[in-house]
Amino acid sequence: MANINVKLKIWRQKNEKDAGKFDVYDLKGVSTDSSFLEMMDVLNEQIIQGGGEPVAFDHDCREGICGACSMFINGRAHGPDTAVTTCQLHMRSFSDGETITVEPWRSSGFPVIKDLMVDRAAFDQILQEGGFVSINTGGVPDANAIPIPKDDADASFDAATCIGCGACVATCKNGSAMLFVSAKVSQLALLPQGRVEASRRAKAMVAKMDELGFGSCTNTGACEVECPKEISIANIARLNREFLGANIKS
Amino acid sequence: MVLDAKIPKGPLAEKWSKYKASQNLVNPANKRKLDIIVVGTGLAGASAAASFGELGFNVKAFCYQDSPRRAHSIAAQGGINAAKNYPNDGDTVYRLFYDTIKGGDYRSREANVYRLAEVSNSIIDQCVAQGVPFAREYGGLLDNRSFGGALVSRTFYARGQTGQQLLLGAYGALNRQIKAGKVKMYTRSEMMDVVLVDGRARGIVTRNMVTGAVESHFGHAVVLATGGYGNVFFLSTNAMGSNVSAAWKAYKRGALFANPCYVQIHPTCIPVHGEFQSKLTLMSESLRNDGRIWVPKKKEDAAAIREGRLKGSEIKEDDRDYYLERRYPAFGNLVPRDVASRAAKERCDAGFGVGKTGLAVFLDFKDSINRLGEDAIRARYGNLFQMYEKITDHNPYKTPMMIYPAIHYTMGGIWVDYELQTTIKGLFAAGEANFSDHGANRLGASALMQGLADGYFVLPYTIQNYLADQINVPRIPTDHPAFKQAEEDVKAFINRLKSVNGKQSVDHFHKILGHYVWDFIGMARDKQGLESVIGKIRALKAEFWKDVRIPGEVKGLNTELEKANRVADFFELAELMAHDALEREESCGGHFRTEFQTPEGEAKRDDANFMYVAAWEYKGDNQTPQVHKEPLNYEYIEVKARNYK
Ligand SMILES: Cc1cc2nc3c(=O)[nH]c(=O)nc-3n(C[C@H](O)[C@H](O)[C@H](O)COP(=O)(O)OP(=O)(O)OC[C@H]3O[C@@H](n4cnc5c(N)ncnc54)[C@H](O)[C@@H]3O)c2cc1C
Ligand code: SF4
Ligand code: FES
Numbered sequence: 064m065a066n067i068n069v070k071l072k073i074w075r076q077k078n079e080k081d082a083g084k085f086d087v088y089d090l091k092g093v094s095t096d097s098s099f100l101e102m103m104d105v106l107n108e109q110i111i112q113g114g115g116e117p118v119a120f121d122h123d124c125r126e127g128i129c130g131a132c133s134m135f136i137n138g139r140a141h142g143p144d145t146a147v148t149t150c151q152l153h154m155r156s157f158s159d160g161e162t163i164t165v166e167p168w169r170s171s172g173f174p175v176i177k178d179l180m181v182d183r184a185a186f187d188q189i190l191q192e193g194g195f196v197s198i199n200t201g202g203v204p205d206a207n208a209i210p211i212p213k214d215d216a217d218a219s220f221d222a223a224t225c226i227g228c229g230a231c232v233a234t235c236k237n238g239s240a241m242l243f244v245s246a247k248v249s250q251l252a253l254l255p256q257g258r259v260e261a262s263r264r265a266k267a268m269v270a271k272m273d274e275l276g277f278g279s280c281t282n283t284g285a286c287e288v289e290c291p292k293e294i295s296i297a298n299i300a301r302l303n304r305e306f307l308g309a310n311i312k313s
Numbered sequence: 314m315v316l317d318a319k320i321p322k323g324p325l326a327e328k329w330s331k332y333k334a335s336q337n338l339v340n341p342a343n344k345r346k347l348d349i350i351v352v353g354t355g356l357a358g359a360s361a362a363a364s365f366g367e368l369g370f371n372v373k374a375f376c377y378q379d380s381p382r383r384a385h386s387i388a389a390q391g392g393i394n395a396a397k398n399y400p401n402d403g404d405t406v407y408r409l410f411y412d413t414i415k416g417g418d419y420r421s422r423e424a425n426v427y428r429l430a431e432v433s434n435s436i437i438d439q440c441v442a443q444g445v446p447f448a449r450e451y452g453g454l455l456d457n458r459s460f461g462g463a464l465v466s467r468t469f470y471a472r473g474q475t476g477q478q479l480l481l482g483a484y485g486a487l488n489r490q491i492k493a494g495k496v497k498m499y500t501r502s503e504m505m506d507v508v509l510v511d512g513r514a515r516g517i518v519t520r521n522m523v524t525g526a527v528e529s530h531f532g533h534a535v536v537l538a539t540g541g542y543g544n545v546f547f548l549s550t551n552a553m554g555s556n557v558s559a560a561w562k563a564y565k566r567g568a569l570f571a572n573p574c575y576v577q578i579h580p581t582c583i584p585v586h587g588e589f590q591s592k593l594t595l596m597s598e599s600l601r602n603d604g605r606i607w608v609p610k611k612k613e614d615a616a617a618i619r620e621g622r623l624k625g626s627e628i629k630e631d632d633r634d635y636y637l638e639r640r641y642p643a644f645g646n647l648v649p650r651d652v653a654s655r656a657a658k659e660r661c662d663a664g665f666g667v668g669k670t671g672l673a674v675f676l677d678f679k680d681s682i683n684r685l686g687e688d689a690i691r692a693r694y695g696n697l698f699q700m701y702e703k704i705t706d707h708n709p710y711k712t713p714m715m716i717y718p719a720i721h722y723t724m725g726g727i728w729v730d731y732e733l734q735t736t737i738k739g740l741f742a743a744g745e746a747n748f749s750d751h752g753a754n755r756l757g758a759s760a761l762m763q764g765l766a767d768g769y770f771v772l773p774y775t776i777q778n779y780l781a782d783q784i785n786v787p788r789i790p791t792d793h794p795a796f797k798q799a800e801e802d803v804k805a806f807i808n809r810l811k812s813v814n815g816k817q818s819v820d821h822f823h824k825i826l827g828h829y830v831w832d833f834i835g836m837a838r839d840k841q842g843l844e845s846v847i848g849k850i851r852a853l854k855a856e857f858w859k860d861v862r863i864p865g866e867v868k869g870l871n872t873e874l875e876k877a878n879r880v881a882d883f884f885e886l887a888e889l890m891a892h893d894a895l896e897r898e899e900s901c902g903g904h905f906r907t908e909f910q911t912p913e914g915e916a917k918r919d920d921a922n923f924m925y926v927a928a929w930e931y932k933g934d935n936q937t938p939q940v941h942k943e944p945l946n947y948e949y950i951e952v953k954a955r956n957y958k
Contacts, residue, residue, distance in 0.1 A: 078869060081654045095585055098704075101589050105822070111818045111873070119872050121379065123552040125592045126700065128477055129383040144703075151703050155327045176523055177870045184500070187380050195485030200364040200769045201435070203442035207399060210453025220446035220471060223478060227382055250446065257444040267587040 066092045067159040071106060073118055076168045076175050079182075083175070085164075095155040098130065099142065100125060101135070102154055120179040123124050127151040127291065130226030134179055135166040141231035148228060148291045168233035172240065182230050185275045186243060187257045192271040193264035194247045209255050209300040220254035222246045231286035231294075238277030242286040244268050245302035246294045252305055265305035297303045316569070316703070316928055317731040320424040321478040323516055325949045326406075329428045332731075337781030344369035347780050348788065350517055350532030351375070352504045352559055353712070355384030355759060355765040356476070357744025358538030360768025366490030367772060370780075373497045373530055374487070377554055377875075382484045385540050386764065389476020390597035390697065392458060392468035392762040393440075395433040400457050406430045406466040406850055411950060413759060414896050416649050417724070417752020418918065420926075422945060424731060425749045432770040435760050437469055443482040447471050458693075460757035462649040462957075468758045473597055473697045479761055482766070499530075501562035503875065504559045505803040507535060507566050509738060510795045514740035518799045520807070522875060525868040527803050529791035532775055533783045534739045537563060538768070541723035541745035543576065544833075545883045545890070547827025550582060550595040556879040557886045560746050568735040569941060570926035571728035571748035574894035575884065577719035577755055577903050578836050580616060580653035581608075583704055584673040594704060594900040596676070598695055598757040601646045601682035603690065604714070606653070608665040610634045610672050617669045619659055625667065625675050625713045636660055644957040651754045651903045651916070652957060654718035654887040658836050659914060660903045666857040668715045677713035708917035718836065722760060724751040724903065725893070728928040728943075732775035734768060736928075737784075741776060743767035749927070753902025810868050810877045815860030819876040822857045826850070826880070826887060834890050839907045845897040847888055851935060864940035889929055889938060896940055899923045920952055 070089045076083030091110065092101050100122055107117035136142035142152045157163060165179065173181040211259040219295045225246035232240050244295040251257025257264075273279075280299060287296045320327040339347065351362040351374045359381055362374040376384060398404040410430040414421060437455075442445065447469050448456040457466040471478040490496040501522040508516040508529065511905070542557035544550040555943040566568045581596045600814040609615045610632050617623035636656055638645045648656075657674050660666065668675050682690055687710055691698070698709050705715070727735050728748055734741050744764040751759065789796075833846035865871045900909040900916035901923070909917045926943040 073336065088415065094589060096706075097589050098588050098591075101591050105589055108818055108820065111862060111864060114655050114815075114864070117873060123383055123554050124385070124388045126388060126594050127703075128384075129378070129552065131378065146699075147703060151700070153703065153706075164474060169467055179443075180870070182380060185497075187382075187500075189489070191488040195489045197489060198442050199367040200360075200439060200486070200773065203438050206397070206441040206447075207438045207454050211449055211452055213449045213451050216446050216449040216453075220478075221442075223446050223471075223481065224474060225478075227380065250819065251444045254446065256442055265928070270850050272783060292354050296456055 065095050067095060067154065067157065069157060070141060070162040072162060072164045075118070075178055078177055091152050095153070097154050098125070098150060099136070099152040099154065100150050110178050118179060119177040122150055122151040128226060130228040133168050133228055133230070135168060136235060137164055140168070141291055146206050146293050147293060148198040148226070153197050168229055170232045170238040172232055172238055173229060173273060183227070184275070186227050186229065188275060189240065189244060189268050189271045190247060193267040195259070196251065197260060210241045213252060215253050221251040222253070222294065225294050226292055228291060230289045230291060232277065234285045234289040235278065236283065236285070237281060239280045240272050240277040241295055241299050241302065242290060242296065245270055246297035248302045248305055249298040252301065261305050262309035266309035268308055270313055277295060316421060316728070316941055316943050317730065318943060320422070321731065322869055325427050326421060328424050329798040333427065336774060336886060338779040338785045339474070339780050339784060340775050341369050346784060347371065348373065348532045349776065350530060350535045351538060351745065352517060352536065352539035353384070353540060353744070354381035355386035355538060355540055355744060356480055356483055356485060356764035357481065357768045358536070359384070359487045359766050361485060361538060361772045362496050363486035363490050364773040365776070366493065366495030367955055372490070372496040372531065373499065374496055375502045375504060377501065377522065379500050381487055381500070382481060382497065384480060385555050385572060385584060386480045386761070387477045388552065389761055390473045390595065391460065391599040392470035392475045392758040393436070393469050393479065395437045395762065396430055397434050397437060399455060399862055400466050402465045404467050404869060408465065409433060409467065410516065412463050413750070413756055414752065414950055415671070415955060416756035417754055418955055419924070419944065420901055420918070421750055421752030423625060423947060425463060428771065429750050429763055429766050432766045435770055436762060436765045440479055442945050443485060443846070445471065445478045445482045457809045458599055458602055461601065461647045461653070462756040470599065473599070473694055476761060478767065483765070483772060494625045496891050498936050503878070504539070504562070504938065506562045507737070508795050509566060509737065510793065515789055516791070516796060518803050520797070520803070522841065523870055525866070525871065527800050529539060529796040529800055531791055532688070532788050533534060533780060534741065536741045536743060536772065536776070538743045538957055539746045540724070542722045542886055543723050543844050544828070545887050546584065546720040546830050547565065547823050548590060550579065550593050553592060553911065555635065556882070558879050558882045560742070561882040561886060563727060563735065563737065563740060563895065565931050566737065567931070568737045568740060569728040569930055570725070570889060570924050571928040572725040572893065573602055573890045574904050575724035575753045576720060576895060577722040578654045578718045579650055580718050581716045582719035582721070583701065584668050584670065584715055584717040588627060595719070595721060596701060596714065596716055598650070600676060600694060600697065603693065604646070604676040604678050605635055605680060606635045606637050606674055606676055607635045608660045608667060612664050615667055619669060620673050625638040634665070635744050641957045643645045648796070648957045649754055649756060649941055654836060657718055657903060658814055669808055673715040673717045675713040676716045679707065682710065722755055723815070724748065724753060724755055728926070732778060734775070739779060741772060743772055753904055759849055793946065807867050807874065810861070810881065811863050813858060815862050817860050817862060819863070819873055819880050822853060823863060823880045823883070825853055828884060830887050830890070834894055837905050837907050838894050840895065843891050847891050850884055850888045850891070851904070855886065857881070892938060893927055893929065896927060897923055
């Protein structure tokens with residue numbers, strides 16, 4: 064463990080309409096064992112003590128699973144470390160005297176609410192179109208009635224680990240939400256329970272994604288690199304198959 | 314006040330089916346006329362809201378996050394119990410029921426717990442049908458693991474992310490109802506009060522966390538599924554925003570709060586590293602399936618490790634004290650959480666602790682890696698190991714993990730009867746927010762089970778029994794004086810907080826409060842400490858109301874205001890916890906009074922005098938609350954000293 068001093072260049076924006084600008088803060092004696100968000104807490108404490116308004120940012124679980132945290136750090140979604148969310152990033156990834164630039168997700172699909180906080184309601188809206196199996200509570204078969212090959216269950220699980228953070232969109236130069244959409248489509252298409260509606264689901268979710276103004280996918284692969292859960296772009300190929308299938312049928 | 318738990322008559326195993334057969338139902342046409350408010354869309358709330366919508370009720374659901382998918386339930390790691398007996402190792406509904414009652418140290422209701430065990434199997438069926446990708450065997454069938462306090466393998470899991478997968482399943486069901494127009498979802502909305510009209514819960518007041526607008530919402534019934542209150546400790550494994558406020562407002566409006574001192578300190582968390590730490594991270598209990606817990610046998614070795622002169626992996630086998638296996642040979646590393654936590658504290662207090670602070674013990678995978686190979690361990694716990702390494706910078710495949718107990722779950726909560734109705738008519742509580750089912754200690758993998766049982770399979774029935782005679786109640790407009798008054802109260806409260814205009818941040822006070830609660834109402838409690846802490850909490854609260862500083866405006870997004878609102882309630886809750894812990898002059902489960910222990914240091918219950926639920930009634934600011942007792946009668950289980958030896 065060591066202590067480092069950093070200069071923080073942070074995007075400040077009062078509300079959706081405000082133009083916003085960078086403010087610069089000096090922070091001294093940051094423990095390299097602390098997480099990035101703990102460092103932000105210390106900064107906010109310093110700002111409050113100085114009579115200012117703390118930096119607003121989304122966070123909740125602080126263990127990489129809720130998908131709330133969402134900072135663009137030194138030009139990368141969730142910062143320099145790989146396969147982590149912002150809350151799992153630690154200050155040992157930075158060096159003494161470094162200037163760290165922190166911005167919100169920037170994408171037309173995610174308007175800024177305040178400072179580093181953005182509105183990701185569009186993700187919910189996409190899932191509302193079909194990110195589920197259409198069954199009611201009760202009256203379902205025994206859990207072991209349908210055996211599922213372990214490999215399929217595991218592949219489905221891998222896709223299901225998407226935390227809905229939006230890093231894929233923030234990273235993509237087209238602002239496409241394909242990785243996110245394909246993760247849900249794949250999770251369900253790989254299981255017999257979800258297979259039944261697979262094509263319909265793919266079509267409905269893609270239509271919503273387009274309607275909400277997310278860009279189209281040109282296979283740059285940037286999303287996969289920045290995804291904290293290492294969701295594979297192979298899922299996008301699967302989505303395309305389901306989508307084509309849907310269009311052939313309809 | 315006489316507390317009536319409304320437990321149905323008849324033999325234990327028939328109570329729930331008899332209840333369902335004779336309860337009142339609402340016909341489909343009338344369901345459309347009825348509105349239900351669900352506050353909280355974690356496992357309990359999302360499953361309830363979706364199920365109500367499917368039945369045809371109009372639902373308004375609320376959460377403070379930007380999406381229901383981010384509720385604290387998402388973080389549950391290890392698994393969910395059910396009495397499926399797929400492994401053929403002798404499990405039954407009765408055994409799950411028995412283990413849960415025993416695990417709770419004989420402080421929960423037989424009828425509720427039996428129902429929980431009874432519906433557990435349906436939960437697994439439901440989740441699989443939703444597309445929850447549980448772990449499977451090569452034969453294609455579901456896999457199970459074991460958790461503490463059980464001799465069978467009944468825990469279903471999805472790698473180390475079971476809560477995530479279950480919540481995403483419930484969130485999917487919720488999304489389907491949102492699309493169908495049966496559920497209206499309000500995100501980034503914080504419930505600020507419950508509204509009562511003629512003694513019945515008829516709605517809530519919320520604060521829109523983006524605009525700051527204070528708004529009213531009507532419902533024929535209100536369900537609180539707002540989670541637990543572990544964040545009263547400041548450092549906990551809960552999500553940062555987890556709070557007691559919704560439950561607390563209900564308490565202040567007349568709902569009783571039961572067993573607040575029953576909190577669970579989880580044995581396997583990553584130890585505290587420094588004063589800027591904001592939260593603690595759990596290492597799932599499932600790790601105790603394959604990890605062995607130990608400290609050095611010799612104090613010199615422990616000291617050398619603390620000072621960095623020696624590594625855990627360098628300590629010879631003979632010099633290690635696998636203290637759980639030593640003290641509890643039958644259950645070994647899989648003793649219940651309260652027992653494992655106290656044993657760790659005992660070793661560390663005695664000077665055998667490791668880590669820089671001496672407040673840590675080892676959790677070692679060396680033997681299982683040798684036995685099963687690194688790949689097998691990675692397949693089981695890969696994400697947990699990765700999480701550990703990211704936080705501590707140590708590789709647990711090579712060196713033993715270091716862990717220490719941390720607050721994790723709260724068994725106490727709003728008092729509810731068998732129907733999950735609080736002492737306020739029309740107000741229900743589900744999931745971790747209520748007090749039911751887990752007694753004085755919760756067994757692993759049973760919170761997910763309870764949350765989903767409440768939401769999918771209990772409330773959709775019991776709420777109809779209440780709503781059946783509400784079908785002629787017209788929707789009450791929110792300009793009704795009761796709503797207007799509640800809105801004014803909320804605005805006044807917010808303005809009062811804002812106008813303190815002092816010097817210290819909210820966190821400053823919350824951290825001090827956390828230390829008080831950990832030191833005096835934590836793993837070990839005594840009369841003198843509890844009496845003294847009440848005064849300390851009151852003084853700190855007074856200081857908060859004189860010196861807290863909330864920058865920014867009350868209009869618009871204000872994260873400090875959100876925190877202040879929650880911490881204001883935590884002070885009052887902390888005091889209630891102390892009263893409850895003082896009143897309970899025995900040790901049971903997570904409540905350990907040092908005055909009441911056996912010569913071996915085990916918790917000593919006093920069944921003759923304390924076999925009851927303590928349900929507290931609010932009596933005003935800084936007034937001593939009043940306790941009401943619901944006796945617990947054990948008809949089917951023989952009450953014994955808990956023994957895991
Ligand atoms: C790290 C961790 C691991 C765990 N692992 C397991 C496990 O393996 N197995 C197991 O059985 N249990 C586990 N638990 C316990 C279990 O996860 C929780 O008890 C359970 O998920 C609680 O679910 P809930 O629906 O009651 O509440 P939560 O999931 O906490 O949901 C609360 C909801 O209420 C909302 N809310 C809260 N306050 C307000 C307010 N004032 N206004 C509006 N909305 C509000 C929130 O937005 C959220 O939607 C674990 C807990 C932790 C901390
Ligand atoms: S696909 Fe990855 S980056 Fe995109 S939302 Fe899901 S977890 Fe985040
Ligand atoms: S705060 Fe939950 S993923 Fe970062």
